[in-house]
Amino acid sequence: MAQGQGDYRILHEAALRDYLAGLPELKAILGGEPASWAITEVGDGNLNLVFIVNGDGGGIAVKQALPYVRLVGESWPLPLSRAHYEYLALSRQAQLAPGLVPALLHHNETLALTVMELLEPHIIMRKGLVAATRYLRFVDDITTFMARTLFFTSDLARSAAEKKEAIAAFAGNHALCKITEDLIFTDPYRIAEQNRWTAPYLDGLAASLRDDMDLHVAISRLKLKFMASPEALIHGDLHTGSIMVTENETRVIDPEFAFYGPMGFDVGAVLANLLMAYFASAGHARAPGERAAFEAWVLETVEQVWTEFARKFLDLWRAGAAGDAYPVSLFGGENGARRLEAERQSYMQRLFADTVGFAAAKTIRRIFGLAHNIDFELIEHPKQRAVSEARAVRLARAMMVETAAFPAIADVTGAARKLRDWQPELTS
Amino acid sequence: MAQGQGDYRILHEAALRDYLAGLPELKAILGGEPASWAITEVGDGNLNLVFIVNGDGGGIAVKQALPYVRLVGESWPLPLSRAHYEYLALSRQAQLAPGLVPALLHHNETLALTVMELLEPHIIMRKGLVAATRYLRFVDDITTFMARTLFFTSDLARSAAEKKEAIAAFAGNHALCKITEDLIFTDPYRIAEQNRWTAPYLDGLAASLRDDMDLHVAISRLKLKFMASPEALIHGDLHTGSIMVTENETRVIDPEFAFYGPMGFDVGAVLANLLMAYFASAGHARAPGERAAFEAWVLETVEQVWTEFARKFLDLWRAGAAGDAYPVSLFGGENGARRLEAERQSYMQRLFADTVGFAAAKTIRRIFGLAHNIDFELIEHPKQRAVSEARAVRLARAMMVETAAFPAIADVTGAARKLRDWQPELTS
Numbered sequence: 001m002a003q004g005q006g007d008y009r010i011l012h013e014a015a016l017r018d019y020l021a022g023l024p025e026l027k028a029i030l031g032g033e034p035a036s037w038a039i040t041e042v043g044d045g046n047l048n049l050v051f052i053v054n055g056d057g058g059g060i061a062v063k064q065a066l067p068y069v070r071l072v073g074e075s076w077p078l079p080l081s082r083a084h085y086e087y088l089a090l091s092r093q094a095q096l097a098p099g100l101v102p103a104l105l106h107h108n109e110t111l112a113l114t115v116m117e118l119l120e121p122h123i124i125m126r127k128g129l130v131a132a133t134r135y136l137r138f139v140d141d142i143t144t145f146m147a148r149t150l151f152f153t154s155d156l157a158r159s160a161a162e163k164k165e166a167i168a169a170f171a172g173n174h175a176l177c178k179i180t181e182d183l184i185f186t187d188p189y190r191i192a193e194q195n196r197w198t199a200p201y202l203d204g205l206a207a208s209l210r211d212d213m214d215l216h217v218a219i220s221r222l223k224l225k226f227m228a229s230p231e232a233l234i235h236g237d238l239h240t241g242s243i244m245v246t247e248n249e250t251r252v253i254d255p256e257f258a259f260y261g262p263m264g265f266d267v268g269a270v271l272a273n274l275l276m277a278y279f280a281s282a283g284h285a286r287a288p289g290e291r292a293a294f295e296a297w298v299l300e301t302v303e304q305v306w307t308e309f310a311r312k313f314l315d316l317w318r319a320g321a322a323g324d325a326y327p328v329s330l331f332g333g334e335n336g337a338r339r340l341e342a343e344r345q346s347y348m349q350r351l352f353a354d355t356v357g358f359a360a361a362k363t364i365r366r367i368f369g370l371a372h373n374i375d376f377e378l379i380e381h382p383k384q385r386a387v388s389e390a391r392a393v394r395l396a397r398a399m400m401v402e403t404a405a406f407p408a409i410a411d412v413t414g415a416a417r418k419l420r421d422w423q424p425e426l427t428s
Numbered sequence: 429m430a431q432g433q434g435d436y437r438i439l440h441e442a443a444l445r446d447y448l449a450g451l452p453e454l455k456a457i458l459g460g461e462p463a464s465w466a467i468t469e470v471g472d473g474n475l476n477l478v479f480i481v482n483g484d485g486g487g488i489a490v491k492q493a494l495p496y497v498r499l500v501g502e503s504w505p506l507p508l509s510r511a512h513y514e515y516l517a518l519s520r521q522a523q524l525a526p527g528l529v530p531a532l533l534h535h536n537e538t539l540a541l542t543v544m545e546l547l548e549p550h551i552i553m554r555k556g557l558v559a560a561t562r563y564l565r566f567v568d569d570i571t572t573f574m575a576r577t578l579f580f581t582s583d584l585a586r587s588a589a590e591k592k593e594a595i596a597a598f599a600g601n602h603a604l605c606k607i608t609e610d611l612i613f614t615d616p617y618r619i620a621e622q623n624r625w626t627a628p629y630l631d632g633l634a635a636s637l638r639d640d641m642d643l644h645v646a647i648s649r650l651k652l653k654f655m656a657s658p659e660a661l662i663h664g665d666l667h668t669g670s671i672m673v674t675e676n677e678t679r680v681i682d683p684e685f686a687f688y689g690p691m692g693f694d695v696g697a698v699l700a701n702l703l704m705a706y707f708a709s710a711g712h713a714r715a716p717g718e719r720a721a722f723e724a725w726v727l728e729t730v731e732q733v734w735t736e737f738a739r740k741f742l743d744l745w746r747a748g749a750a751g752d753a754y755p756v757s758l759f760g761g762e763n764g765a766r767r768l769e770a771e772r773q774s775y776m777q778r779l780f781a782d783t784v785g786f787a788a789a790k791t792i793r794r795i796f797g798l799a800h801n802i803d804f805e806l807i808e809h810p811k812q813r814a815v816s817e818a819r820a821v822r823l824a825r826a827m828m829v830e831t832a833a834f835p836a837i838a839d840v841t842g843a844a845r846k847l848r849d850w851q852p853e854l855t856s
Contacts, residue, residue, distance in 0.1 A: 155652055155655050155656050160602060160605060160606060160609055160655045161602040161603070161605075161606060163655070163656070164599040164600075164602045164605070165599060165600075165602070167595065167596070167599060167658075168595070168596035168599035168600075171592040171593060171595060171596035171599075172592075172593075172596075174588060174589040174592045174593070175589070177588060177589075177592070178588060178589060181588055181752060186755055186757070186758065189758050190757050190758055211763075213759070213763055213764055213767035214767070216758040216759060216764070216767070217767060217768075217770075217771045219758070220753065220754045220755070220758060220771070223752070223753065224583055224753045224754070227583050227588045227591070227752060227753065228583055228591070228657070228658060228659060228753075229656070229657070230595075230656060230658065231656060324609060324651070324655060325648065325651065325652045325655065325656075326648045326652070327614055327648070329614070329618050330614065330617050330618055330644040330647070330648060331641070331644060335639075335641055336641055336644070339641035339642070339644070339645060340645075342645075343645045343648070
């Protein structure tokens, strides 16, 4: 895997062509002469270079980490080692959730470069949601991905020794964790240079969040949980921009934020991004009710993502948990089985509360922090965008501070539905 | 530090003498000719060899790990690496709580051997408690030790990056963690070859614990917390057999179980062992009331250990927390300061609940598991011993299953006091 040390260089088009030409297995996929390959840089994420390379025989995707945050530039250095952790996570996810991540074709530690199958004609799910596309495979695929990757890396499935070794294997990815700690759990709640929001309309709301000490306690508890609850190998950035879809396929990409963290962070990320798509939808409608069916599908999907995830996770647990947690030897007999089943339900209830809190945190960061999303950004009129964003924030604030008021997923979707036409007071 | 690989050998008296003779700094402490040194093996713990070496100039203590569990023998292998983790923990504790651990004089990774100052005339605190000795320095010293070692290795004092690196540095100590996971959190609640208890008197109680599914859920939640809550660098075995005392000094020894785990496990260990000393005391009294003053001191000490620990921990937090958790920038102004202080109290309340649960777990394992303690074992009449043990178990069961009924430390001591003369039903 490792091809020497210290020889990192950024591979732009010509160098990349030469590099790929030297790898027979990739050359075979692409076919034809290297000079004939079409190479296009398509990275629209915040961190890396991404190339699509097409030849007569087929295509591949090449991802190379840069030694800084692409969105910001060289002033914000970021370790190349993230490519190592991404590769590690992707390999593990491929084992645990086969067919739901891109196939790995090549990895070079020194160049922080990974080559994967070209996902075609998949598009970034977020773009599809903006266009009101419904993805009928999505619930089944994403819940399989989450249930399997989270369950099988947790204390329910692993020995404590294996788990500790795995935690240690990802411990070095702390620079990526720090981005999350700062940009999601801290900056949106204080004055920070990189924050932005739909001004002036949300100026008042932004100020009120900065003064909202109940919210600051809640986000700080979530931050502590994010930092110090290595429950499972989480993707760490599981929004709808990290999911590529067709009507028939789902692929989860970009696990460079992966580490051992709280499961609710991944599940909450999916729910939050669906809820934002829901609130953004009104801003994309050209005629009243035009997107009503899509919006109904989104809320239904929110409900099913939780219920199907919980069902699959519980089924894996019931089917035979080989981990050191909740040893079956302590729950023998009919009474033991009954009590363990009740405890499984309690476990999921605690996980749901975490999920609700993290979903709220993922929402607020997209509206007041550095990184926004096209769900809201593509709403043409800023005032209309601010209305959609304020609705999402109102729900998120309640979910984070009054989490116990959302004991079931229907409480979340019910509250979202009620806010669909709520008119917030905006700063003018 | 490391003196080569694979040259481990057990140093019995002659070999140890030669080894020490080759180390000028230790030779200087001991004084005189090596042949004149008195070497005595004194290890009464469960895992290691411990030698006391005395020369004309002074004495030292030498601890060498064996590749197996001493208490059981070669059939139970145990990695020598535990000496590395013990050394690592001891070094860190010495920085954070100077004067409260033995001074480190020498360490050899290959031999899994550590040389420390000879603690003299210190005795193992547990022995003193059996003899009804009161230690008036104890509360202040042990609470300083716990508050400082726990606070300064937690997310309140460290960056998330430092914390993750530190967790990884101790991740390899999982064989020692596994001993705790099995012997404290699993075996006492099921049929296990190594379990023992005061038979026949506690046969019925032992059977009832094996059928008590509420208890099994509670111990399993605690086990999961032990495995997956790396809150701070914990000692991991902080009972009164790991504390050496004089009337004026306290030294915490033997941190070979150290790893990043839940703080309440350490605090609970101290409280549990004091509570066991309290319940055992009746069994050591040769005349009614003979040990009343001692018993009153023990319960007072239980209360003060918690209140002083909490006070010191909170003072460290208030004095300036440099960690990534609860960033001060989110709690500006008078309102922020007030809200953060309330959250600090909530944090301690959650820690107290953990402490109560772990204290209960540490009690039950000493009565039904493999490793017992002399507090109970030295009670001459088995029936009287069983009475004391049954009282401790009754309290422990309540603390573990009905933790919320013990919101304050006075609830624990109050319940203990009420059980002082309770007559359990024993199996005859």
